[in-house]
Amino acid sequence: MNDALLSLVTPLVAALIVLTGPAMTPRRASVVVLLGSALSFAAALLALQTVTASGATQTLNLGGWEDGLAIRLRLSPLSALLLAFTALIHLLAGLYARFSRFASGDDFWVLSAFLHTALAALWLSADLFNLYITLELIGLAAVAMVALSGPKAYQAAADYLLLSLAASMIYLLGVVFLYSEYHTLDVMQLASVSADSARTRLALALITAGLMLKGALWPLHLWLPAAHAGAPAAVSALLSAVVVKGPLFILWLVWTEVAPADLAREVGPMVATAGMIALVAGGWAAMRSPYIKVLVAYSTVAQLGYALMALGLLMSWQIPQMHIALWLFVIAHGLAKASLFMAAGEMQGTLGTRRLTGLRGATQTVPIAMFAFAVAGGSLIGLPPSGGFLAKWVLLEPILSQPQNWPWAFGILLGTLVSAAYIFRVVVLAFDRATINPPDTRPHLMGHWLALLPALIVWGMALLGEQLIGLLAGGGV
Amino acid sequence: MSSLAANSIILYLLVAVALVMLGLYGLLVLKDPIRRLIAINIMGSGTFLTMIAFARRQDPPDPILHALVVTGLVVAISATAFALRLILAARESREAAASGSTEAEDE
Amino acid sequence: MTVELLPDLVLCVLLLVVAWSALFASTRRDAMALFVAFGMIVALVWARLGAPDLALAEAAIGAGLTGVLLLRAARKLPVSSARRFDYRRHLGALTFIVVAVSGFAVSIILPSPADITANNIDSPVAAAMSDSGVSHQVTAVLLNFRAWDTFLELLVLLFAITGLRQLFPIEKESLEPARTWQLLVSWTRTLVPLLLLVGGYLLWRGSSGPGGAFQAGALLAAGCVMLRITGMLPPLHWSSFAVRGSVCAGTLLFLCTAVLTHSLGAGWLDYPEAHAGTLILMIETLATLSIAIILTLLVAGERKDLCS
Numbered sequence: 001m002n003d004a005l006l007s008l009v010t011p012l013v014a015a016l017i018v019l020t021g022p023a024m025t026p027r028r029a030s031v032v033v034l035l036g037s038a039l040s041f042a043a044a045l046l047a048l049q050t051v052t053a054s055g056a057t058q059t060l061n062l063g064g065w066e067d068g069l070a071i072r073l074r075l076s077p078l079s080a081l082l083l084a085f086t087a088l089i090h091l092l093a094g095l096y097a098r099f100s101r102f103a104s105g106d107d108f109w110v111l112s113a114f115l116h117t118a119l120a121a122l123w124l125s126a127d128l129f130n131l132y133i134t135l136e137l138i139g140l141a142a143v144a145m146v147a148l149s150g151p152k153a154y155q156a157a158a159d160y161l162l163l164s165l166a167a168s169m170i171y172l173l174g175v176v177f178l179y180s181e182y183h184t185l186d187v188m189q190l191a192s193v194s195a196d197s198a199r200t201r202l203a204l205a206l207i208t209a210g211l212m213l214k215g216a217l218w219p220l221h222l223w224l225p226a227a228h229a230g231a232p233a234a235v236s237a238l239l240s241a242v243v244v245k246g247p248l249f250i251l252w253l254v255w256t257e258v259a260p261a262d263l264a265r266e267v268g269p270m271v272a273t274a275g276m277i278a279l280v281a282g283g284w285a286a287m288r289s290p291y292i293k294v295l296v297a298y299s300t301v302a303q304l305g306y307a308l309m310a311l312g313l314l315m316s317w318q319i320p321q322m323h324i325a326l327w328l329f330v331i332a333h334g335l336a337k338a339s340l341f342m343a344a345g346e347m348q349g350t351l352g353t354r355r356l357t358g359l360r361g362a363t364q365t366v367p368i369a370m371f372a373f374a375v376a377g378g379s380l381i382g383l384p385p386s387g388g389f390l391a392k393w394v395l396l397e398p399i400l401s402q403p404q405n406w407p408w409a410f411g412i413l414l415g416t417l418v419s420a421a422y423i424f425r426v427v428v429l430a431f432d433r434a435t436i437n438p439p440d441t442r443p444h445l446m447g448h449w450l451a452l453l454p455a456l457i458v459w460g461m462a463l464l465g466e467q468l469i470g471l472l473a474g475g476g477v
Numbered sequence: 478m479s480s481l482a483a484n485s486i487i488l489y490l491l492v493a494v495a496l497v498m499l500g501l502y503g504l505l506v507l508k509d510p511i512r513r514l515i516a517i518n519i520m521g522s523g524t525f526l527t528m529i530a531f532a533r534r535q536d537p538p539d540p541i542l543h544a545l546v547v548t549g550l551v552v553a554i555s556a557t558a559f560a561l562r563l564i565l566a567a568r569e570s571r572e573a574a575a576s577g578s579t580e581a582e583d584e
Numbered sequence: 585m586t587v588e589l590l591p592d593l594v595l596c597v598l599l600l601v602v603a604w605s606a607l608f609a610s611t612r613r614d615a616m617a618l619f620v621a622f623g624m625i626v627a628l629v630w631a632r633l634g635a636p637d638l639a640l641a642e643a644a645i646g647a648g649l650t651g652v653l654l655l656r657a658a659r660k661l662p663v664s665s666a667r668r669f670d671y672r673r674h675l676g677a678l679t680f681i682v683v684a685v686s687g688f689a690v691s692i693i694l695p696s697p698a699d700i701t702a703n704n705i706d707s708p709v710a711a712a713m714s715d716s717g718v719s720h721q722v723t724a725v726l727l728n729f730r731a732w733d734t735f736l737e738l739l740v741l742l743f744a745i746t747g748l749r750q751l752f753p754i755e756k757e758s759l760e761p762a763r764t765w766q767l768l769v770s771w772t773r774t775l776v777p778l779l780l781l782v783g784g785y786l787l788w789r790g791s792s793g794p795g796g797a798f799q800a801g802a803l804l805a806a807g808c809v810m811l812r813i814t815g816m817l818p819p820l821h822w823s824s825f826a827v828r829g830s831v832c833a834g835t836l837l838f839l840c841t842a843v844l845t846h847s848l849g850a851g852w853l854d855y856p857e858a859h860a861g862t863l864i865l866m867i868e869t870l871a872t873l874s875i876a877i878i879l880t881l882l883v884a885g886e887r888k889d890l891c892s
Contacts, residue, residue, distance in 0.1 A: 005852060009843065012739075016836060019746070020828050062732045064854035069708045071732045073852075107750060114743055121736060129545055133736040136552050137743055140559065144747030147563065151570030154751070158510060158563045165517050165556050166504055172549065173497060173524045179542070180531040198691045485592045487693055489633065491685055492596040496603055498684040502677045503607040511612060511657065515619045518650070519603050522626050529633045538634045540709050540721035546638050547726060547798050548737050551875070554645045554802075555744035558882035561657055566751040568661070 001060050003047035004075045007083050008120040010040040011090070015113035029109040030098045036113055037094055040120070041087035048080040052471060059126070059188075068184050074126040077471050078327060082123040082249070085331050089241045089338055090116045092454050096342050097234035100447035102349045104232040105148035115141040115238060122246050126187040128175045128258075131250050132168060135214060139164035142243050145235040146227050153230040160227040164214060171210030177203035178258070191257040204259055204267075208251065215247030217308050218278030221301045225285075228300065229293035233345020236293065237454075240300045240341060241334035248307060252326065255315050268316025275312055276411035278305030283418030287425060291354050292344045295422060296337070302419060303333045303380060306412075310395055313408065317398070324472040325395035331468075332379055332387030335458035339376035342451035343369045352440035359429045361436030368448035370430045376455035377423035382416055387461030392416075394469065489530040496523030510564045514557065521553050595632060599625050608673060612661065616654040623647035636794040637722050640786070644802035652809050653883050717860025718791040726796065727864045731853050735838045738871060741878040742835055745885075749822070752887045772810045779807035787872050791861065797868040801875025808880040819888035820881065827877065834874030837867055 014036025018029045051058065057077075061070035090112060097104040097112075118137035125131050143164065146157040179185055181199050194200060209220070216224035224244075228236050255264050255271075282302030289295040307329045314322035346369040351358050362370040379386035396412060399405045461468070500520030507513050525546045532542035602625055606618035623646035631639035709721050709729065716724035726734050783803035790796030811817035820827050841863065846852045855863050881889055 002846075005846065009839070012839065016832055016839070019742075020825070020832050020836075022825065060852060062851075062853050063728060064851050065712060065729050066708065069712055069729050071730055105750070107746065110746055111743075114739070114746065117739070118743075129548075130730075130733055130736070133548065133552065133733055133740065136556065136740055137736060140556065140740065140743040140747055143559075143563070144743065144750055147747065147750040151566070151573070154563060154567035154570050158560065158567045161556070161560045161563060162504075162510065162513055162517060165560065166501075166520065169497075169517065169520045169524055170501075173527065176524065176528050176531065176542075198695065202688075202692060482588050484589055488589065488592055488596055489629070490693065491689060492599060494688045495600060495681050495685050498681045499600075499603055499607065499677060502680045506673060506676065507607070509612060511654075511661075512607065512615055515606055515615060518619070519607065519622070522603075522622070522646075525638075526626070526629065529630055529635050529638065532635070533633045535707070536634075537721075539707065540725050541707075541730075543635055543637055543722045544725035544730060545733075546635070547641055547722065547796075548733050550638070550641050550645055551737050551798055552740050554649060554879070555741050555882060557650065558653055558879075559744040559747050561653055562748055562751055562882075565657055565660055 001047075001058050001073070001075050003043045003050060004073075004080065004083060004124060007040045007043035007047060007087060008117065008124065010036045010043065011087075011113040011116035011120070015110050015117065018110045018113065026106045026109065029106075030094070033109040033113045034091070034094045034098065037087055037091040037116065040116065041084060041091055044080060044084035044087050047075060048077070048084055048471075051075055051077050051080045068186060068189060071125070071127045071130050072186055072188065073124045074188075075124065079123040081327070081331075081468075081471060082245075083120055085334060086116060086119045086123070086242050088457075089238065089334055089454075092338060092450070092457075093234045093237045093241075093342075095453075096237070096447065096450040097232075099450060100234070100342075100346065101444040102233060102345060102447070104234045108145070108148055108232070108234065111141055111145050111148070112234075112238060115145065115243070119242055119246060122249065126253075128178065128185045128187065128190075128254075129172075130185075131253075132172050132175060135168050135171065135246065135250070138243055138246050139168065139214070142227075142239055145238070146231045148235060149230060149232045156226040156230040160223055163223045167210045167213035169210070170206050170213070174203045174206030174208075174210065177206065187253060187257055194258055194260055196260045196263050200260070201263065204254065204263070207254055211247040211251045211254075215244050215251065215304070216301060217248070217251075217304055218274050218281060218301065221278070221282070221304075224301055225289075225294050225297040228297040228341075229291065233342050233348075236297070236341040236345070237338040240297070240337040244300065244304060245330050245334065248304070248311070248330065252311055252314075255311070256323075261318065264315040265318070268312045268314070270312070271315060272309045272312025272408065275305045275308030275310075276408070276415070278302060278308060279411060279415030280305075280418060283415060283422060286422040287418060290356055292348055292356055292359065292426075293341070293354065295356065295426070296340045296344050299340070299380065299419065299422060300333075300337060302415065303329070303337070305415060306391070306395070307333070309408070309411070313395075313399070319398060320473060321394055321398045324469055325391055327472050328387065328391035328394060328468065332391050332458055332461060335454045335461070336376040336379040336386075336388060339372050339451055339453070339455035339458070340380075342454070343372040343376065343448070346443075346447050346451055347373070350439045350441060350443050351437055353437065356426065356429060358437045359426060360432045361434075362430035364433055364436060365439045366443050366448065368445065369443070369451055370427075372448065372452035372455050373430075374423070374427050375452065375459065377419075377426070379455070379458045381420045381423055385459070385462035387458040390462055390465045390468075486530050486533055489526060489533075493523045493526035493530060496520070496526060499523075510567075511561070514560055514564065518553065518557060521549070525549060592632070595625070595629050599629060604677070608670075608677070611663070613658050613663065616658050620647055620651040620654065623650060637796070637799070640794060640799045641802060644799060644806060648806045649802060649809065649879060649883055652806070652813070656813075656884070715857055715860075717855065717857070717862075717864050720790065720792050720794070720796075722794070723790050723796050723864070723868075726798075727867060728855065728860065731838075734871075735835070735842070735853075738834045738838065738874060741875060741882075742831065745831060745878045745881055748882060748885060749890045752891045768810075769814045769816075772814050772816065776807045776811055779803050779810075783807070783872075783876075787868060790868060791865065797871040798875060801872040802879060804872065804876035805879035805883070808876060809884045812880060812884040819886070820877070821888070822890050830873050830877050831881075832874070834867070834871035837870045841867065 286298035503516030
């Protein structure tokens with residue numbers, strides 16, 4: 001637990017140093033925040049090691065009060081993994097923002113460190129009201145970061161904030177109904193007392209609706225493309241890679257622990273169907289988008305469909321493979337999407353266009369960024385041996401073993417085809433060397449290489465496949 | 478503290494749900510961002526009223542729920558203030574862009 | 585229907601009617617004014633429901649600060665033309681609400697009205713009060729049992745103010761006219777000392793009765809906002825260390841307490857019992873400072889305050 005708390009505190013300390021420190025230039029701020037992320041990453045790895053070595057989930061009652069009164073923090077292998085993943089993404093996005101030519105705004109540093117803190121607090125919390133505050137924190141930080149790209153993004157940021165506030169209110173109302181029935185906010189206590197009743201159902205419905213709106217899960221995803229596409233590249237990477245995963249985590253927590261198992265079994269197919277539709281509809285919208293970053297943003301909607309599908313099937317079958325598949329998807333998608341957004345930002349800046357057609361001949365003009373885009377896209381499609389392939393393989397195995405589950409496999413196949421279509425659409429344009437769109441400026445190679453880095457890591461995930469599966473195989477929490 | 482009749486608590490609960498629904502409806506149909514912000518705040522008041530009505534089931538009222546409402550209020554006011562400033566800034570930037578483009582046309 | 589229900593019924597009807605008209609008022613300015621009135625009624629209802637802490641907080645935050653915020657916004661916005669009365673919209677809202685509320689009543693309340701109002705729960709709070717360092721239960725929950733929530737809540741304020749600082753990217757002079765309303769100036773002279781006094785009292789009283797850091801902070805902020813609007817308070821320059829320091833003070837002290845109790849004491853935010861009261865008072869004082877200054881900046885902060 002010590003290491004996990006350290007991982008939570010370091011980004012916050014970095015942010016406070018940046019806020020209060022004297023003569024804090026953006027350059028110094030970047031050094032402080034990057035150091036914070038690196039330390040946080042190291043601490044999260046230590047926490048991961050401890051928790052897997054001991055093999056047990058650790059809990060901490062804050063303030064030393066008894067269960068039910070105190071807010072409990074919980075460190076499971078999954079939350080340790082997510083801590084490390086968040087720190088890694090922040091480190092990668094920070095490095096990119098530091099060395100890329102395309103500025104992200106001076107306050108990027110303090111806001112990204114804040115966001116990191118809020119996410120770490122979310123992964124560790126096991127208290128529904130505390131989770132509400134972390135959701136609000138993440139929402140505020142994310143909106144502020146969207147606003148970093150200047151006045152043209154304010155409208156998208158304002159819409160995002162309004163929806164995010166409404167969503168957390170709906171979530172909070174659900175939590176209140178649960179509290180009124182069971183007199184506790186603690187997830188583990190709720191898990192032991194919850195029963196199927198009208199009020200519980202209403203509460204769970206409200207919580208689910210609020211979280212789906214926050215997490216841009218189909219059909220409540222319409223705000224996402226404008227917000228994610230409008231932000232600076234490093235911010236888009238953070239938003240798509242980690243921010244939308246926060247609500248997903250709470251949704252998973254609520255449905256696998258708090259909800260009675262029978263109710264979860266009943267609702268599971270609906271969630272999985274929503275995931276399947278997200279996969280196809282999001283992919284279709286991505287395929288038809290004329291703008292580079294909007295394409296990538298819609299692909300987030302589609303990819304979240306896989307995670308939602310894994311969650312739905314986990315709820316209805318309650319088998320640990322789905323748990324593994326869900327979180328492998330989250331991690332693989334996070335890394336790949338970070339790479340895609342950074343590469344898209346680099347190409348967009350260098351070629352001076354936001355349109356997809358401007359990418360003609362990109363393999364010649366911005367080869368490294370385009371390579372990053374293709375490599376990351378390969379993981380999204382699920383080409384072996386990428387992290388995306390690993391996740392899809394774990395997801396497909398139990399589905400294919402039972403003939404009555406084959407319709408789900410069909411959905412996954414359709415999703416794969418659509419994602420292949422939108423990735424190849426970009427790649428084909430990039431290979432069109434007959435009518436090259438000349439770059440406005442000489443490509444800045446450092447940024448391109450840094451955009452490639454997360455994509456390489458996601459392909460490297462396959463090497464760690466066995467460890468990752470072993471880590472998540474504990475099932476449950 | 479005088480105890481409140483059970484019927485009153487149920488009445489307040491119903492009104493709280495009505496407020497949340499009213500806010501939700503406003504959010505869905507209204508276009509003006511400031512009115513939508515007001516709608517969200519009405520939803521918030523409804524949610525907090527639910528909490529306080531539930532808290533009143535026991536005598537003295539449940540302090541945990543009261544504390545949660547205090548926290549919720551501070552969160553709500555910070556978010557509302559930020560949202561309102563953001564809405565105004567968005568409007569300003571839109572107006573600036575509009576006047577900028579007409580000026581360009583004039584030239 | 586009994587006579588006792590009558591005052592509640594009146595309050596509820598008032599609440600709904602004002603909320604309704606705040607949403608669907610014909611001009612935006614009316615909507616804003618009605619929303620401020622709505623805040624006042626909410627405060628009344630909460631006082632009626634035995635929550636004086638919250639009634640105070642709502643009156644200060646909901647009606648006072650939100651009011652100033654909305655009125656300042658109204659000044660910057662063009663006057664919207666009055667909208668025609670759209671009966672479809674009202675009818676839609678009415679149907680929506682009636683269906684939802686009756687659904688709620690039928691599925692949740694009617695099956696077991698006794699369960700809704702069950703009141704025999706042993707509160708774990710009462711049992712732990714003696715070790716908490718304060719004697720008011722709400723304060724004990726906020727600053728001891730669920731101190732982590734409060735810590736994160738201070739972060740919410742910090743995030744919001746950092747976010748607000750993003751919104752002044754274009755270099756331009758503030759359009760704020762120098763004129764202020766004479767009546768406002770004289771009222772401010774009378775009111776602000778009173779607000780400061782009441783704020784200080786609420787902070788001190790928080791350990792034993794209704795009140796505490798948030799109510800006090802909100803009242804102080806209301807005072808500072810009035811001073812700032814009338815120009816009696818000079819701009820709070822973000823570049824000055826005092827401003828940034830007090831913005832972060834509450835969070836910093838909380839964080840130090842957490843880290844120190846973790847490394848030297850019993851555990852994360854586990855206050856040593858003998859000093860719990862003092863520690864809570866210190867945290868509350870600095871939190872009040874942070875809350876007051878952040879809320880002031882959030883409501884009245886201009887480019888001069890935040891970006892210089």
